[in-house]
Amino acid sequence: TQLLEQSPQFLSIQEGENLTVYCNSSSVFSSLQWYRQEPGEGPVLLVTVVTGGEVKKLKRLTFQFGDARKDSSLHITAAQPGDTGLYLCAGAIPGGYQKVTFGTGTKLQVIP
């Protein structure tokens, strides 16, 4: 059972366009992270959101954690070819142990 569903699965856009990637679940998470993975490499952390309703900005990337801490979104403004990659959300399951579940991933291609 996949706890975290990401949409869209694939996205191909022109340089300069805006886009939003969604990460949804019926479960509550204590924190949620977004990673970016480039071909041939492991995922690299972009941001962690902890509080319901929290918004974080990382240059042209805006991350939001849903009020109920069940969903999150990643918005990219004026996408660049360097944004190309696989975007993964990862939710930490509440409790005293280190359980984390990853989303299905969104593959983004930004065409120059």
Place this chain on the structure above:
Amino acid sequence: EAQVTQNPRYLITVTGKKLTVTCSQNMNHEYMSWYRQDPGLGLRQIYYSMNVEVTDKGDVPEGYKVSRKEKRNFPLILESPSPNQTSLYFCASSLSRRAGGYYEQYFGPGTRLTVT
């Protein structure tokens, strides 16, 4: 340089031939984990370890074994590999999460395994 290393990076083997993928981290992290990545399924956790001699199953542990005899090393063992274990494998490490806290996982470069 802080890093997670995995070896080998690529491996082609045959069904039933035992293999071990090594993972080592130099950040003194307590927590280590193994994932497999398959198209359309994202990253799925195989096993994780909260500290030396403490391991637990993730979401897809069948067919895999792990051990954590030293803090820095967390090898993944496939006793009798099968074709359905063909995948891209990642090792990751992080500090242990404190109550109410969160942690960043540092990933290795991946091991692409093909079982024929």
